[in-house]
Structures are given as structure tokens and as C-alpha cells.
Amino acid sequence: MATTAKKKGAPKSLAAGRPPILHRPKTISRSATKALINKHHLLQKRKRQAIAKGDKAEEAAIDAEIEALGGIQSYQEASLQGQRQDRGGDSSRVLMQWLEPCFSSLSKKKSGRRLRMLEVGALSTQNACSKSNHLDIERIDLNSQEEGILQQDFMERPLPRDESERFDMISLSLVLNYVPESKGRGEMLRRTTQFLRGPGRYIGDPQLAVNFPSLFLVLPAPCVMNSRYLDEERLIAIMESLGYTKVASKTTQRLVYYLWRRDRVCKGAGVSFSKKEVRSGSTRNNFAVVLS
Template identity: 80%
Template sequence: MAAKKKKPKSLSAGRPPVAHRAKSMSRSATKALINKHHLLQKRKRQAIAKGDKAEIAAIEAEIEALGGLKTYQEASLQGQRHDRGGDSSRVLMQWLTPCLSAHLRQDSERRRLHMLEVGALSTENACSKSGHFDIVRIDLNSQGDGILQQDFMERPLPRDESERFDIISLSLVLNYVPEPKDRGEMLRRTTRFLRAPGRYIGDDPQLAAHFPSLFLVLPAPCVTNSRYLDEERLGAIMESLGYVKVASKMTQRLVYYLWRRDKIGGGKEASFPKKEIRSGSTRNNFAVVLS
């Protein structure tokens, strides 16, 4: 009897493989397929919670009719190609290169900074080629050498400062987390993997202004057209977690942020439930919940 196929982890469906280049799809077709898949996965989770086996089977049949996980992943990968936003770490390096170059001039023996790249798709991006970082790359669905197959939410917590990072990259990762409360938990968890705030102050003022930090990239509509999230609310959530915004950039498709871990928490951590802040039938339902 053939072995049963393993079901993907709850967060893994959104992370595309890197081994093969999918046949080109139009932007609208790519977006429609991804959105439909997300909707079916949401309905499936609801059916599982209710124990409705018939509904679960019907939804799984719909997913297979769309081409299954493979087609969805190919669409996700296509959305990350150069003509759809490309290597987001190029923006990060535009922000950090002046700081890192100055640090290099001041201290030719300086250690390379420690980076954790969550949802890594390539070992050849701008950060990898810069020579400034020792990078640990993880992905739920790794198909490339140099990328560890691992769920960030299950990664063992650092035992000491040597296992923490100067910077974490969450580029087009948070939007693939299925539930709003899990997105909040992912952001909260990043603080446990970053080095202690203020460790660079006596070392280099440029480094102190930028590290330890979180590089966060989202589809622009997550903050520009959501019922439940805008830049002000995202900023309040991040501030509650002890972050301060260092840089940001918005394009038609993507929004980029660099958040410095400024303190350990923001005093008493605030609660951010799912709350409508913008109405309208054309809004999306992207939300981040902290409880």
C-alpha cells in the first residue's frame, strides 16, 4: 500500500519552492489563484474545527482541482520574481550599506553580523552577496542547499546571547501566516531571537542606530487597504513589542520596514484585538492580533 502523503504544516503552504521556474502566469491570474487557495485553506480550518468530514473532503477536492499545493506554490514563486518586486533584500542593503561600510572602515577586523532569514528562497540575494552577514536561512518548504527546513515558530529559543541575531528578515512571510493571532505571535517571537537592545552603543553609533533589527516586508494592501490594519496600528503593535521604526518604503505592490529593537517590551504590552478601523466593501481582511 502506498504511503500516505504528509499534509503540509499550517504555515507551510505559502512558502514556494525554488528548484523550478513555473510557467509564466499573468499578475491577475497569479493573485486570483493565491487568494482562492487562501480562502479554501481558511474554510478547511473551519471545517476541521467543526469536525465536518464531508466539508473537509469537498474543500480538499476543490484544492486539487486548482492544481493542488504545487500550482499554488508555483504562483507564489512567480509573485516573488524580479518583475514582481524581485529581491527585497536589495532595499535592506540600500538602507544598511552606508552604516556597514562606515563600520568596515573603522574596524577592518570587525565581526560579520548574524542574520536569520525566515522564509528564505535563495542563497544568492543581496544580503548574501554583501559579505556583511553570516546568515542562517530557514524555510518551511526548503528545496535549496544552504536553506534549513524549519518552522520559525518551532525553532528552539536561544540559550544565550551567542545564539541570538543582529537582524531578522521576515520578507513576505507574515502575510502567509493563516491566522491573525499567529501573526502577532510571530512578531512577538522575533524579539526573543534578537540580541539585547543597546549592545552596540559603546561600539559604533551607526550600528546602534540600526541594530538589533527586524526587516519586515508585506504586500502593500495589507496596510493600505485592510479593514483591520493601517500604518498607525502596525506602528502601535511594533512599539508595544519594543520596536522603533528606522526606515520604510512603499511601492505599488510592497511595503518595506526596518524596525530596531529599542527596548525589551514597551512597558505593559498592549492588547490589539481584531478591530475594524476602515470600512468599505473593497477592503481586505488582513489583520495582526496581539492578545
């Protein structure tokens, strides 16, 4: 598949691509990694605010601060450090744990069935899901430099022409939080339904029907646990409006993991979700998902 050309004037869906992984980055401490990532997140937030206000001088000053930190490369290398196994590591290990009963059942049946998975924002071709004999994985990223990961923006990916181009599962692991605007996040979640196979496809196979077709969603924990505009109840309501049902979830100090099964086809405008405060307090962040 050829690299998708960016449309002139189209809004960019993600703040930045994933890091190149041809070379192992120099190891830095856990605390330094966290501080660097947090600083970049703060600067990117300030930059979005400056862009929204049309303040070119402030935007340029923030760009200079980002470059002084080592630019996007330093941020990407810090993100890779966080993916190491001794730091909590590969998020798809949680997904594989959830799917283990299903895959064990497939192995016992010796069906040889392989499920199609689209991994958006792929970091590596060697993660836990890549080692499964039950998955055929297509990997995309905004800034791939590894063979096996297509350089492509999910929001500009051509829509499937037929069922053969759809997927049994989509992975959005630490991707949604890189979308700069709350409305764009809602549009990304809505767009996943266009790439998944239809609900009820596996109704004759109970093990598969429990988990597929589905969306694996991973976010930084504060996006859900400490947001002014989003909590788990509201996230569930948003996902249900798109036809998803929560199958599994896990919360750690750093991350929240969700597996959502697509149960319904939602046609028309559906329910709208504005930027509504669900928690008060000066220490809350402003992460939000808007469906209009």
C-alpha cells in the same frame, strides 16, 4: 542543526511552506500569476473559516478546488515567479538599500565585522542579502528543498540558550501573512524579540546602533493599506508595545516594507491588542494582528 520535529497537537504557524527551487518553474504571465495567487489566498481563507466552523464537508470541497488548481505546487511556483527581478523581485534588495550607508561605514573601517541574520521563510541562497560581505545568514523554511536552507518552523525553533545563538537581524519577508490566525501573527512578532540580541548592543557605534538589532518585515500592501483591522498607525502601536521603533518604511502597489529596531525589552503581559475595526467598508479585507 537537525530538523525540528513538529509537536503533536501544536498549532501550525504558517499555512504552507515555501516552494522547492531546484528547478526553474515555467514562466507564466504577470496577470496569470496574480490571479492564481489571489485564488489560492481566497480558498485558504474559506478553508480556515470551514475549519473554525467544524464543517468537514466544506473543508473537503475546498481541498478539491485547491487540487484542481494544481495544488500547493502551482501556488508556490506562482510565488517564485513574483520573486523574479523583472517582476519586482527579491524583497531583500530594499533592505540592502537601507543598510548600504551602514555597510559602507563598516567597509571603510575595515572592521571585518559580520552580523548574524535569521531569514525566516527563505526562498533562495542567492538573494541580495546573501551577497553581502557583512552578513552571516541562517535560513529556515517550512518546506525547504535547497541545500543551505534548514527545514524548520520558526514557531518551534528552540529558544537561544545564550547571546551567541541570538541574531542582529531577523527577516520576515512575506511570512507573517501566511500565519493562518490573527493571534498566531501576534505571537510570531512577539517571538522575534526572543531571538534578537539585546537593545543597546551597538551604542558605541552610531552607524550600527541606528539599524540593529532589527526586524525586516514585508507584507502584501493590502494587509496594512486596506485591512478592516490593521492600518499603519495600529501596526506601529503593536510593534512599539513589543519594544520596536520604526527605522524605515516603503510602500509599493504590491508590498509594504518595514525595518524595525529593537530599542526596549518589554517584560510581562504588556499592552493587548484585540481584533478592533479601524476602517469600515465592504471592500476591506480581514487581515489582523492580535496580541493578548
